[in-house]
Structures are given as C-alpha cells and as structure tokens.
Amino acid sequence: MNETADTEKTGKDSELVFVVNTNAMILRGGSNVIIESEKKADSLIVSGLRMLTGALLSVSRNTPMRVRSPTATVGIRGTGFYIEAQEDQTYFCTCYGATEVASNNDPESRENIVAKQHDRPVYIVNDGGKGKNIRNAPFINHTDLELALIETLVGRTPPFVFPNESYTAPRRNY
Numbered sequence: 001m002n003e004t005a006d007t008e009k010t011g012k013d014s015e016l017v018f019v020v021n022t023n024a025m026i027l028r029g030g031s032n033v034i035i036e037s038e039k040k041a042d043s044l045i046v047s048g049l050r051m052l053t054g055a056l057l058s059v060s061r062n063t064p065m066r067v068r069s070p071t072a073t074v075g076i077r078g079t080g081f082y083i084e085a086q087e088d089q090t091y092f093c094t095c096y097g098a099t100e101v102a103s104n105n106d107p108e109s110r111e112n113i114v115a116k117q118h119d120r121p122v123y124i125v126n127d128g129g130k131g132k133n134i135r136n137a138p139f140i141n142h143t144d145l146e147l148a149l150i151e152t153l154v155g156r157t158p159p160f161v162f163p164n165e166s167y168t169a170p171r172r173n174y
Contacts (some may be wrong), residue, residue: 003047006035010054017150020046022063024150028055051085057095057142058082059150059158068104071133072124075100080151080158082142091137093121095147096159101134109133117144117160 009032010016016027020035023046029035031054037044048066049056059080065096067074072092079097083090092101095117101125103109108131113120121137126133147158 004037004044004052006037006038008033014040017153019153020044022154023058023060024153025059026057026146026150028057030054031056049092051083053087054121055082055084055141057146057150059147059154059156061156069124070125071104073102073104075102080147084086084141086117088126090124091121091140092124093118093137093139093142103133105130106130 008016008027009053010027010029012030014029018123019027020037021043032052033054033056034050034052035046036048036050038047041161046060046063046065048068051067051069060076061078063078067076067081067083069083069090070087074091074092077098079099080095081099082093082095094113095118096115098112098114099108099120101111101113101124105126111122111134113122121139123135123137125135144158151158
C-alpha cells in the first residue's frame with residue numbers, strides 16, 4: 001500500500017469540481033487542501049483531507065477518512081459534508097451520515113453527529129473554554145443541488161429526496 005498526498009489550491013474567483021474514486025468534491029475559491037490517499041490494488045482511496053484554508057463540499061460512501069483543519073479533526077464515515085476552515089474557527093456541516101467532530105485543542109470538546117439533512121452544523125473554535133469549543137451554527141454556503149451534482153458524478157443520488165407531492169403551491173398550466 002502506497003501513501004500519497006496531493007495539494008489542490010484554487011484562486012480567489014475559481015472553483016474546482018473533481019472526483020477521486022468514490023469521492024466527489026467541490027473546492028471553493030481561495031482554498032488550499034491536501035488530499036491524503038492510499039493506493040489499494042488499482043484504485044486510489046482518499047484516507048484524509050487537510051483543509052488548510054477555504055471551503056470544501058464532499059460526498060463519499062463506505063469510505064472512512066479523517067478531515068483536519070486548524071481547529072478541528074473530524075472522523076468521516078461515508079458522509080456528505082461541508083467544511084470552511086479558518087485559522088481560528090472551522091464551520092462544519094454533516095449534510096447526511098455520521099461524523100465524529102473534535103476540537104484540536106480541547107479533548108473534552110468532542111461530539112458524534114448523525115444527520116439526515118443538515119441537522120446540526122457546528123463551529124469549532126479555539127477559545128470557547130474547556131468542553132465548549134463546539135457550538136451550534138446556521139446552515140450556510142452550500143446547497144442540496146450541489147450535493148446532488150457531485151453525487152451524480154460518482155453515480156449516486158443523495159440519501160434524501162423531496163417527495164413528489166411536497167410542493168403545495170398552485171400549479172400553473174403553460
């Protein structure tokens with residue numbers, strides 16, 4: 001098994017959409033991420049991401065990995081997630097699936113999050129105090145449409161769907 005690391009950087013007004021095996025990602029403008037991978041047989045498996053700065057939306061299934069930022073370490077268990085990393089704060093949304101979120105500087109700030117559809121976005125900070133470095137956050141800066149797009153790139157659909165009859169406003173005949 002060979003381990004490799006690739007760095008992806010995006011310019012200020014750019015965006016990069018890419019696939020690595022069963023992982024699909026959108027890297028926002030002004031971002032810097034290191035993708036850690038392992039070569040198994042004839043495939044490259046993403047084993048971890050180091051989000052240095054910027055924002056990333058990612059989907060994977062049955063592929064555990066670790067995501068690190070300046071303030072947080074997150075265990076991913078085949079999940080859709082969105083992360084924004086800054087030096088003093090990380091925004092993290094478990095879009096669906098299960099994650100284990102931990103503060104890098106406070107072992108008492110740790111949470112298991114299970115989400116069906118953006119149920120508990122969080123901020124992970126350095127200055128919240130012992131056991132208080134994970135805080136509730138709003139749902140920001142990513143969409144279900146983007147999740148559907150990158151799931152499609154790897155032949156899947158998101159695990160949540162909108163029922164056919166969920167739209168109740170009057171219909172127009174054109």
